[in-house]
Amino acid sequence: MPLQQSDFTVDRLGPGEFDSPMRNVPFIRDDRRVLYAAEAAEVCAEIEAGRKPLAFEIAGPRERLFFKPGTVRAGLVTCGGLCPGLNDVIRAVVLSLEHHYQAEVIYGFRYGYEGLIDDYGHEPWLLDSEEVDHIEDAGGTILGSSRGPQDVGRMVDRLEQLGINMLFVIGGDGTLRGGRDMAAEIHRRGSNIAVIGLPKTIDNDIGFIQMSFGFQTAVAEAGQAIAAAHVEAKGARNGIGLVKLMGRHSGFIAAHAALAGSQVNFCLVPECPFTLESFLGTLQARLERRGHAVIVVAEGAGQDLMEANLGRDASGNVKLGDIGLFLRDEIKAHFGRVKMPVGLKYIDPSYMIRGVPANAFDSAFCLLLGHNAVHAAMSGRTNVVVGFWRNEFTHVPIPLATSARKQIVPDSRLWSSVLASTGQPREMV
Amino acid sequence: MPLQQSDFTVDRLGPGEFDSPMRNVPFIRDDRRVLYAAEAAEVCAEIEAGRKPLAFEIAGPRERLFFKPGTVRAGLVTCGGLCPGLNDVIRAVVLSLEHHYQAEVIYGFRYGYEGLIDDYGHEPWLLDSEEVDHIEDAGGTILGSSRGPQDVGRMVDRLEQLGINMLFVIGGDGTLRGGRDMAAEIHRRGSNIAVIGLPKTIDNDIGFIQMSFGFQTAVAEAGQAIAAAHVEAKGARNGIGLVKLMGRHSGFIAAHAALAGSQVNFCLVPECPFTLESFLGTLQARLERRGHAVIVVAEGAGQDLMEANLGRDASGNVKLGDIGLFLRDEIKAHFGRVKMPVGLKYIDPSYMIRGVPANAFDSAFCLLLGHNAVHAAMSGRTNVVVGFWRNEFTHVPIPLATSARKQIVPDSRLWSSVLASTGQPREMV
Amino acid sequence: MPLQQSDFTVDRLGPGEFDSPMRNVPFIRDDRRVLYAAEAAEVCAEIEAGRKPLAFEIAGPRERLFFKPGTVRAGLVTCGGLCPGLNDVIRAVVLSLEHHYQAEVIYGFRYGYEGLIDDYGHEPWLLDSEEVDHIEDAGGTILGSSRGPQDVGRMVDRLEQLGINMLFVIGGDGTLRGGRDMAAEIHRRGSNIAVIGLPKTIDNDIGFIQMSFGFQTAVAEAGQAIAAAHVEAKGARNGIGLVKLMGRHSGFIAAHAALAGSQVNFCLVPECPFTLESFLGTLQARLERRGHAVIVVAEGAGQDLMEANLGRDASGNVKLGDIGLFLRDEIKAHFGRVKMPVGLKYIDPSYMIRGVPANAFDSAFCLLLGHNAVHAAMSGRTNVVVGFWRNEFTHVPIPLATSARKQIVPDSRLWSSVLASTGQPREMV
């Protein structure tokens, strides 16, 4: 079904009733929108057909607020795997709540959604500007995290017990769905609690959001692993460096790392299926020609090759077979069969990427993301995630953001550039 | 005068007559455009008023080429101050010429426009994929650079003598104007030489181009200087760390560095005038309250305070008074007068920023920029610079790109975010 | 058997017959020695007992040379696993041969000792100052490497065929033994070929050599993995970060990384046996008390726990069971049994450490090591490895260097400091 403008409409708890305490600020009017499509022809066609072109609400501080400044009781929670920039986001949210809106109290829930369930015994942490001073210098999340959903009713109970007005949920797909369900339950109860998502996906795969925080840091760190793989590949006769990178369903990290580092010869992503025969044959040809090869594989690539049905993890994500180890073994077996001695070195830098602090770009990006999340909440938006589209911060309804995963389009300029950079064939089937 | 769509029209040497040798590539149709405006209301208003909305031609490989593949003779030149990513761009242009279009010969001109003038005796360097292998690992430009214009007629003579079809000019404002003048002279002579610009401005201040290469690397490196300034400021009673950053007319590096690093308390940029009295008073108040301060000043800030008229440098840029040394002395004098002992440490990291290799983001960006420049030239575009707008690479006529400098808008969300991050007052006058 | 001074005596092909071409250089006299023991009482006791105290010959340029400058034909070979600084050493040897002694030809043998055996078809690479320009910017070895010995007679044949006077062997224990055997074979044949070792051991475990190149870089890089492990450990309830580091028989990298990073709570090394029961109990107590733990384990630790007999690798080293994966599984099993949910993250940064370029310290160290190796060869030393002892570069007979592995002494100040830093008990048995 084609997208409707109604899909872009953001839920609000109610109209703005209080004046913003911010001074000398260029407030954003509620009717400002950034176009979904960037191409002139597409937008013109929509308009000529009498439709309003699809567009996102632009994020930013509002002149009139739903919540009364000085009375706000906020909560923050970080869920799922680590991603560079989590502490930057926490800090930005806390500072904006305190400095811009004089929040009364800010709870940091510990260890993901577990922190919203009494039984786990994780006491929430009272946050203020002192507590978040310099936390961005370290990777990870000061709040801790956990995977998986918790009972929605009990989480909303907890928010109500603590008198919380707004909950900031920092997490990925599954976490945002949890936020959506909480928003629905809150609505059902007639409560006034805003639920604002901050899109955490190191894979950069959340729909309708052009870039998520930590992605650029991850690409940069992946470069360290690729450089090491290249050094090892060059250091041995028929050396092969094999690097497994993040990317369960979308290969953006692998693709951008291949563009950033000129040493990658094969970039394997979930979006572009390949057969072992074709891949191994192409690899062998490359070795015969050049004497070494560097392969980057996203963790979700080639899942069909493994015939694995491994269930789901605590977050409900489909468990993946380990394509890195699988390829390592298949490559060794192949070159054993053809009696061509190779030296394969396998690198899995996963946690060394997830655990680094955000780089300068991501730090600035997280700051703005966090501020905009607080502005959204204060204005009464709910069931919304703060996005980024064509250089503007946006309000994206959580149902829209979770309706479709963002993936590499094999026919796109991005993927063509990757192929141009690696020199691998477009098809390995 | 308001912009016209004609301002966005790109010059072409002629229509495409040859088939592209690229295979399995998503070619870009010539009529694809990315909208200049992103906001829905603005675009709708234009259309409803019966005008076509302003839009840039989208860059990328064309199916039909003006130049015959295999016969191309290309030249590259790098001009002006160093900027991270120059070698990445050189490498990308050379590899695309060689791999995508089988160029016959590629000349690298040495030391900027000097390399196009016989008298200097700089022999051009024959470039190929071997010569550019791994050059991106080092900062700077393998071709060398120089500042300032050279005689346009003699430069075109040189291109004609060497039988060159396309010249890639990597440089800033003044350099691009040189390219524009060469394109005009070439047109006057009826020659078929494409002149393609690649926008090099560490200040990120070229008009109609959202981001230029090396900018993000510069922001990240600036962070090192700011961190050191912060350490020094905290290490002394009433410690003041003062960092001068690049930014002759546009303070983007200073602004983004202030967003990326939470330690900046004052960010002074050319776009936002201030008086010494107000600034020093605010600084004193900060010291009395917090005991230390970090100040970041763009080199073009506060020029009116210095009453200097220092002429122009070899590139024709107005020479600036040194605001860093000026502020250093004024701050010391002020606190001497008020008998408040301070410990001021001044840091000018300029060359340490300009000389670093591109980071991962800029490396990938430079690769795509270089490829798109070659595609533009092969298709017969000329007098055009490759830009980036709302996530798409674009063709920007050089006259448009050099018609207006990009600057921080004091009333923008960006600047408001900087103020929110530093805590400095919006006005210091 | 106690050490004798004769164990420290260096083999020489013959006396110096030619004047050194080096000018204005403080030549080292042949009788200069650095004491083996540093403690006053020990040295005094030896002397008072009428013995000369044990001492190493000091390395450095000699005034009189065995080989005639300008006529030297040299070979270099790098063997075994990668280690930061290999390219620095290659470069230093080549530059010293060329600049100090005007070598006639310098062969770089490819892929370790394989390069000295015709059958492999690896043509030697002619090296000079141009070829080694900037090679130190990349990790690994430009010559490539391989593991394992080759036929000594055939290798010496090859040296003789090429008219080589001196072979520089960059490698570890097994490689140096190969060098020793070549020196013996050369002696048997009455040839005049010097064999000079450069001690490559990322584990820093070669006897009678206080520090080997690449070690400090490895410790620094290990810190990145430990930092990531700490971030992951803090990010989960009862989070455990487990890092496997190099150290087959000697835990110096693990120990120094534990001293350098304050986050390590358990440092497990081959020299200090432990039982699973005791270790797991201590770990559980730590988690109950602090909620997270970081464990660093050297690859050779706890081998007795695995009862594995896995043969030897191509270099003849005993294959080790994988203590990292073993501990990972045992820890998970233990906390499963005691029903204490933990979040374990396992990091194996091996190749990401081996493949980095040398840091500043190691670069300078490699330069001096390489120069001293060339000085040793020119003076006619053979069967010797260049060492470092009490701040002086030394000549260590290869038989001495390979007679005993350097290990951590559990009763030493070093290990006590590690325990003081980690807080782990001295005994976990």
Added chain:
Amino acid sequence: MPLQQSDFTVDRLGPGEFDSPMRNVPFIRDDRRVLYAAEAAEVCAEIEAGRKPLAFEIAGPRERLFFKPGTVRAGLVTCGGLCPGLNDVIRAVVLSLEHHYQAEVIYGFRYGYEGLIDDYGHEPWLLDSEEVDHIEDAGGTILGSSRGPQDVGRMVDRLEQLGINMLFVIGGDGTLRGGRDMAAEIHRRGSNIAVIGLPKTIDNDIGFIQMSFGFQTAVAEAGQAIAAAHVEAKGARNGIGLVKLMGRHSGFIAAHAALAGSQVNFCLVPECPFTLESFLGTLQARLERRGHAVIVVAEGAGQDLMEANLGRDASGNVKLGDIGLFLRDEIKAHFGRVKMPVGLKYIDPSYMIRGVPANAFDSAFCLLLGHNAVHAAMSGRTNVVVGFWRNEFTHVPIPLATSARKQIVPDSRLWSSVLASTGQPREMV
């Protein structure tokens, strides 16, 4: 006057009366000594002449303590310019006091010796393991610093008022002299306060101490500036990169940075005088031959060329003329006179080096230094600085350490290696 063993004798407040609370630790016996001389001939000659060879007391934990564990009241102060590792040292001292000896109270005095004088109003900071958690992640000193001496009597008064038993003084030459004077005053008063120095000199120039903390980090950071200078030098016709580094009287940072980075062509240090004529002529020859040059100059080099008599700074150090700016101007003037266009870029990275956190090597070194300082104090040593000699931590009497500055010996292997690496002539006079 030649050194006497009595110069190496360490002052003690009294004998050990209490048992150390440390368990399972290899205590160091009081009679253990590390030889001052490393060369066999020198030591043998001394012994044969019937003298005990000069030797330092070895540092480390003692079995019997002068101070009663659990009752200790300690103070720390950091003085002079910043140096990487200060926070590591503070942390190590605090943790050892708390964990090894259960100190009763630990005062961190603010802003150097000012913190020991009431009038400044700097309240001391109560330190414990919580306060120093992760402080080593940032550069600088959490205590702040200041330059210059204060009244010795009043400082000792303050120590007595606070009931302090031991003062840890982290600073350079002048600071240690202050410590010596305090120790003398304390002795005069018959008080029992230990004064222990920790040698802070980024220049690595304190006598009788082989290496001081932060030095290796400084050398590594200097490499960044040199790399940038090299990029700029290569990027222009006759490009000159000029880098001023620390080194008031001793050029160790410049020398080691020249060894670590292969790009340095001239290394100018205080220990090796040169004339402008010779230097400029050699530089010109280099430019004519190679087209670019990188110059590293220690701040204390060439002072005689400037005829400046600029008095002393607050720490009592002779003020130096700015050799960096002087050379910059002289070089420009020279090439103006000979009409040879050059492109000179000047880099002064001073604070960017001083402000970085310690690298892994220095972190481990600082940890051990701090522990040994506490062990020394607990055992009743006083007027002593913790040193490092031939791989052992030592007790060096402050009068000995401040009796002679450590400098580069022009006739040494170190300086010869620098000349071999840069290619500059031994004499430029």
